Amino acid sequence: MTAGTVWVPPSALASMIEELAQLATHPRPDASTVDRIRALRKTLRHSESEIKPDDGLVEPGMRVTAMLSGDTRATVFLLGERELASLDPGVDIDVYSPSSPVGRAIIGSYVGDTVTYATPSNPSVRIEILAAVPYAG
Incomplete structure (x- = not known):
């Protein structure tokens, strides 16, 4: 995991991607929808959800x-x-x-x-x- 990256459960990542896809289909999104799209894109850009190795190291995930x-x-x-x-x-x-x-x-x-x-x-x-x-x- 790199600095600035956050770990999220795989199903949460899928939920965010699904929400972004739904919001992006709005032909004329209002300001709150645009803000949510921006927030989701930013979070997704800095997220990872890979399963960590079972090596005893304590890390996010x-x-x-x-x-x-x-x-x-x-x-x-x-x-x-x-x-x-x-x-x-x-x-x-x-x-x-x-x-x-x-x-x-x-x-x-x-x-x-x-x-x-x-x-x-x-x-x-x-x-x-x-x-x-x-x-x-």
Whole structure:
């Protein structure tokens, strides 16, 4: 994934392409339709939806299982853009943004790693990566 690229579930990407095709057929689109077309084109230009390799690397597009310090149960989430993942009705787990504090901290780590990150209320939150598998929907 290159800088500025966002990962989206394959079905969400298909939904955006379908919506763009429908909007593009309007013979005289109004201003809000034109704005939506522009937004979709921009998002599509910077999106990817390939299934990631199952190599234990934490990156957008992975279903991550992690243990936060102080928790007694593991947390499972999709690392991806929340608003784009919401386009896929099959996404039934929490979505953590790669730009969130936890997302920035864990990207590039591997299964078995423990990393520390800061939040506004806690300057030293530890998270252990238990699993990272490709999100397949």
